[in-house]
Amino acid sequence: MNQSLTGTFARYAPQAGAGPADVCIYSDATRQSFHFSGNAIPPMQSAFARKIADLARAREVKLVCLHLPTSTEMKSSVIEEPVFWPDFFQGDVTLAGIPPARLWAGMAGEDIPKLFWNYEHLNQNGQEYFTAVIAPALARIYEDQTKP
Numbered sequence: 001m002n003q004s005l006t007g008t009f010a011r012y013a014p015q016a017g018a019g020p021a022d023v024c025i026y027s028d029a030t031r032q033s034f035h036f037s038g039n040a041i042p043p044m045q046s047a048f049a050r051k052i053a054d055l056a057r058a059r060e061v062k063l064v065c066l067h068l069p070t071s072t073e074m075k076s077s078v079i080e081e082p083v084f085w086p087d088f089f090q091g092d093v094t095l096a097g098i099p100p101a102r103l104w105a106g107m108a109g110e111d112i113p114k115l116f117w118n119y120e121h122l123n124q125n126g127q128e129y130f131t132a133v134i135a136p137a138l139a140r141i142y143e144d145q146t147k148p
Helices: 043-058 085-089 124-146
Strands: 034-036 063-066 079-081 093-097 116-118
Touching (some): 043 063, 063 085, 063 124
Parallel strands (some): 034 079
């Protein structure tokens, strides 16, 4: 059943101002939009993540770590990650995301929970909104990485 943090699910399409131009791809120019807390990653998650990195290296696949927003960070002006993923994976990894304050800009605080199933998972409303904003940037990353 599709739900939201506000209770029963109801269709909601935000009229916020975020768009594909708000997506940050980690670089020297966007470094200020990212924060790496250094929080430990649970051992099982760490083991699986390293196996994914090993498989990607073996198959010559480039990884993209996409930050998925949570409802608890809605006012954050930075993309918060536990670690700097290229170091963790020991390889070339693209980091992408949207600072939550920019993603939710123009939305009333009481409307943001309408985009979440629970505090860390988007519901259908949130998935549709986030995908529309992030997909063009992911397509651009793919195109840039597959050019001869």
